[in-house]
Amino acid sequence: MVTASQLRPLGVTPPLGTYLGQVWHRREFAVENAVGELRSEHLDTALGNVWHLLNPVLLIVVYYVVFDLVLDASRGVDNFIGFLSVGIFTYQWATKAITGGARSIVANEGLIRSLQFPRALLPLSAVIKETVAFLPGVGVMLVVVLATGEGLTRSYLAAIPVFALQFLFCAGAALLAARASHHFRDTLNVLPFLFRLVFYGSGVLFAVDTRFPIFEQAWVQVLFLANPFYCIVSLWRDALMTSQPALHPGWLWASLTTWTVVLTVFGMLAFRAAEDTYGRG
C-alpha cells in the first residue's frame, strides 16, 4: 500500500533548464510584485507616484545649479543640461536596480520562508521595478534633450539595444549582488560607496574626454572602456545627443555586450548555486 516511488525530494534545486523554465513560467509574479511595490512606495505622500518622476528631475536641477552655475564645471560640454539628464537618469536606473537586487533576498525573507518559488524571481523583480520606474524618466530625458536643441535623428534607434543591454546587465549584476549580500550583509553597506565612486569615474557629471589631458593616454582610455557604466552612459548620449558623439562607439558596444553576456550567465549560475540556502537566517 505504501509506495515511496512517487515521492520526490523537496528543497533540492532543480536542474538549470527546469529552473529557468520555472522562472519563465512565473514571470508574471516578478512583474506584479514589481508594480505592486512601486505603487505602494509613495502611497503615503501627497504627490504619490509623481515622485518617481520628480526625484531625478530635482536631482538634475541640483547638479545643474552646483556644477554649471556655481562651479562652472561644464567646460567643454555644449548642452550641459541634456548631458546631465541622460547621464543621471540612466546611471540611476542601473545603480537602483542593482542595489534593489542586492537587497531582495535579505528583504524578502518572510516571503522566502512561506512560499516555494525560484528565488531568482526576487532580484529580477527588483530590476523590473526600477526599469518600470525608469520609463517616465525616458520621457523626461527625451523632452529635455529635444528642448535643448538636439536633433531627432535615426541614431535614436540605437537607444533600443542600449536599453536591452542595460536591462540584462543589471539583471546579471543584481543576481550576483543578491548572492553576495546573502553571504555577507556588509555588501549592502559597501554598495552605495562603490556606486558613488563609479559615478565620478563614469563621466556622469563631466565629460571625461575633454577635461583631462590624461585621457589622451591609451591606458586611461582602456580603463574607461572597461567600465560598463561609462559604456552605458556614453552609448545613451551617443544615441540621443548629436552634440555628444562617443569617442570609440565600436569598443563601447563590444565592452558593454561582453560585460552583459558574462554577468548574465555568471550571475544566474552563481545565484542558482546557493538556491537551497536562501531563507536560512
Added chain:
Amino acid sequence: MAAADPTPDMPGPPVSTREGAAGELTLRATGLAVTYRVYEDRRPRLRDVVAARGARPSHREIEAVRGVDLAAHEGDAIGMIGHNGSGKSTLLRALAGLLPPTAGDVSAVEQPVLMGVSAALRPAASGRRNILLGGLALGLSRTEVIDRTPEVIAFTGLHDFIDLPVRTYSSGMRARLYFAISTMIRPRILLVDEALAVGDDEFRARSKDRVDELLADAGTVLLISHSRKTISTMCNRCIWMHEGAIRADGQPEAVLDQYLRHTRQQRR
C-alpha cells in the same frame, strides 16, 4: 541527536479515526535536523574572544530540530503540539522544503503549501493584490487567479476590506486571507502554522470544512495548534514536539493527555 521513538508508551500503532485515512504515503522526513546560526546581541567576553583565537564569537548555533522521522499519508490530519520554542514551526518549514535542512531529507508527492501567521506577503498592498501575488507565486496564471478571486474573497468574508492594505487588517482577518490564499490551489499537502488560533468560531468552521475537503481529496494536513479542541475535532493523529524531537506520536486524545501530564509536572 537520536530520533524519538514514534510511540514510546502508546497502546499500539497510530490508528486512524477518520475514514479513508492512512492511504498512500504523501510526505516523509528522515533524520531531519535544522540548525540555525543566530547572531547574538551581546558583547563577547574577553575569555570567548581568546578561546576563539581573536575571532568575535558573534553567533551561536541553535539546534531547532534534531533528527525527526515522520511519515504522513493520504487523509491524515496531524496535529502538532509542544511548548514555545520546541521546534514545531521550524519542522513545518523544513517539511515544506522552505528551510534547508542541516541533515536528513524530506520528500513528498507534491510541493506542500505552508500557511503561517507571520507569512509576509505584502503588508502595504491590498488584500486583493495579495491574492493575485500569492496565486502567481504558487504557480497559477493571471487568468486562473482572477477567475478564482471572487471565490477566495467569499471565503475570507472580507468583502468591504479587500481593497484596504493588509497592514490595517486584524490578525484574524489576516489569518482568513492567508488561509484562503494557501488553499487556492487545492494543495495535496497543507501545513498550517497556528494560523487558526486567531480566527473566530465562524472562520474555524469554514477552515475545518476546507481542511475536510482537502483530506477527502486524498490530501494531508499538518497543523500546529495550542488548542486541544482544534486538534481533537480536526485531527486523526497528534505529534508532541519536545526540544526539537518527537516525544510522542499517536491518537490525539492519548498524546494530548500525555502532554498535559508533562506540563502539569513541570509546573510543580
